[in-house]
Amino acid sequence: MNTMSEAIRELADMDTLAAMDSPVHRRHPLAKLLVTVLYIFITVSFPIYNLSGLIPMVLYPVFLFFLSGIPISTCFYKLRFILPLICAVGIWNPILNRTSLFSIGGLTISAGMLSFLALLFKGIFALMASFLLIATTNIEKICYALSCLHLPDILVTQMLITYRYVSLLLKEAHTMIQAYSLRAPGQRGLHYSTWGSFVGQLLIRSMDRASRLYESMQMRGFHGSFYYANVEVWKMSDTLWVLLWTAFFVTARLFNLSVLLGRLFA
Amino acid sequence: MITIDMKEAGFAYDKDTVILKDLNLTIHEGEAVGLIGANGAGKSTFLKILTGLLMPSGHVQICGMDVTKAHLSEIRKRIGFVFQDSESQLFMPTVYDDLAFGPRNYGMSREEVERRVDSALNRMDISYLKHRQNYRMSGGEKRLASIAAILAMEPDIILMDEPSITLDPKNRRNLIRLLNDMPETKLIASHDLDMIMETCDRVLLIGEQTLLADGNCREILTDQSLLERCHLELPYCLQEPVWKPTGNHI
Numbered sequence A: 001m002n003t004m005s006e007a008i009r010e011l012a013d014m015d016t017l018a019a020m021d022s023p024v025h026r027r028h029p030l031a032k033l034l035v036t037v038l039y040i041f042i043t044v045s046f047p048i049y050n051l052s053g054l055i056p057m058v059l060y061p062v063f064l065f066f067l068s069g070i071p072i073s074t075c076f077y078k079l080r081f082i083l084p085l086i087c088a089v090g091i092w093n094p095i096l097n098r099t100s101l102f103s104i105g106g107l108t109i110s111a112g113m114l115s116f117l118a119l120l121f122k123g124i125f126a127l128m129a130s131f132l133l134i135a136t137t138n139i140e141k142i143c144y145a146l147s148c149l150h151l152p153d154i155l156v157t158q159m160l161i162t163y164r165y166v167s168l169l170l171k172e173a174h175t176m177i178q179a180y181s182l183r184a185p186g187q188r189g190l191h192y193s194t195w196g197s198f199v200g201q202l203l204i205r206s207m208d209r210a211s212r213l214y215e216s217m218q219m220r221g222f223h224g225s226f227y228y229a230n231v232e233v234w235k236m237s238d239t240l241w242v243l244l245w246t247a248f249f250v251t252a253r254l255f256n257l258s259v260l261l262g263r264l265f266a
Numbered sequence B: 001m002i003t004i005d006m007k008e009a010g011f012a013y014d015k016d017t018v019i020l021k022d023l024n025l026t027i028h029e030g031e032a033v034g035l036i037g038a039n040g041a042g043k044s045t046f047l048k049i050l051t052g053l054l055m056p057s058g059h060v061q062i063c064g065m066d067v068t069k070a071h072l073s074e075i076r077k078r079i080g081f082v083f084q085d086s087e088s089q090l091f092m093p094t095v096y097d098d099l100a101f102g103p104r105n106y107g108m109s110r111e112e113v114e115r116r117v118d119s120a121l122n123r124m125d126i127s128y129l130k131h132r133q134n135y136r137m138s139g140g141e142k143r144l145a146s147i148a149a150i151l152a153m154e155p156d157i158i159l160m161d162e163p164s165i166t167l168d169p170k171n172r173r174n175l176i177r178l179l180n181d182m183p184e185t186k187l188i189a190s191h192d193l194d195m196i197m198e199t200c201d202r203v204l205l206i207g208e209q210t211l212l213a214d215g216n217c218r219e220i221l222t223d224q225s226l227l228e229r230c231h232l233e234l235p236y237c238l239q240e241p242v243w244k245p246t247g248n249h250i
């Protein structure tokens, strides 16, 4: 029963993180969005056996965690349900592809293991980057960035309202479950005979609340698209932010930085 | 100047569920009017037909404009509506965002938005809630924030549906003081007849699907038989006290 209130809290937690203040939070949302998309694109494009080339890409999320003051543990906690999925996707590689590539201290590394690790890292890096984007930029600002890219208004507003609707649906379900369990003591979960009416009621009630929310928005001048007056203006530092990270990602993709560094110290 | 004008106005969800009918009244600029009636009498419905959230039948004018689709945006610019259920009124992540929502929608500059938000928070005495997440507030705090969100829009006409509900005595007292200081036209629906007595000069009594009485606040709120016919009672301040204060407990 508590999972529901937990879900609501976690959703609200993301808003709390996004409301913090740091040099990353203060970047223009469009700059953050562009860099994140580029980062994910380049990370995913690394060849499947190029694990050493991929490693330097970790610098971006690590640097952002450091700069934004968001604890890395929060990220892994929030992503705890998705991480096993990523592992599951690549888990067959080491078993199916046993061609040995090299050995370190007697441990033979197969092509399958290498590709599994590369896949795992790619997944984790991409997730960390997306997490950092939403943890430092609230949904309104992300939508603002999307509208800067001339995405249709209706799509952006749709996204924003859907996000709000999900939390509303959760809250409504939470209230109903609480009311139910208070009058059904000693019963675990919902009795199957009430599932139908429960879901139906949930839908009607959340629609009703959504329409009341919409009425309240209409009463305050809402006409189908949001205004984002308090978004920061694009500064020189935002241009620099985009340029420097792009330069770093492209360099890391074209040259194997780990190998280069290794040679430097060898 | 007439701000609200109704002639033969009414509202029905469908043919068989007529909620209000035969409403005839005018409200002038700056008037403070109380709206009373039993549960389900149609007070919220009455307020909603003034805003066009429910489309009235008959003739309803706000500041000279008919309540029709064509005028809605202009009418809503003039009207601030505090909903009965503040849970449904607050939809942005924080109190600040919620208060800024209206002014921003009307294209105000960042400085103006900032000024209005701060002044509304000050008037409600809730500056400490400015950056609070709506999700983490008590019922009464949400109420105060939702009233502030309307004040931030600086409307000419303020409609309030049960504004004092869930407020503690001190905040209720503040609200009464605030209402008395406001020069705007006010229409306040409430079961808190004592508050109505302190804030309104005129009262509309709704019952039996229509306007049963419209007149001086004092006259209507002291008419025991009329009130009882409508499932209401005299305001507490006019009733015999059940207990006398003793005040020697500490």
Ligand SMILES: Nc1ncnc2c1ncn2[C@@H]1O[C@H](COP(=O)(O)OP(=O)(O)OP(=O)(O)O)[C@@H](O)[C@H]1O
Pocket (backbone or CB within 6 Å): B013, B017, B019, B037, B038, B039, B040, B041, B042, B043, B044, B045, B046, B084
């Ligand atoms: N969506 C709806 N469909 C049909 N009837 C409705 C609907 N919403 C409300 N009603 C009915 O309309 C009538 C008036 O409701 P309204 O909410 O205006 O009452 P109220 O005077 O504000 O009551 P309260 O003091 O309880 O807030 C009620 O009898 C109610 O049952």
Ligand SMILES: [Mg+2]
Pocket (backbone or CB within 6 Å): B043, B044, B045, B084, B161
């Ligand atoms: Mg009501």
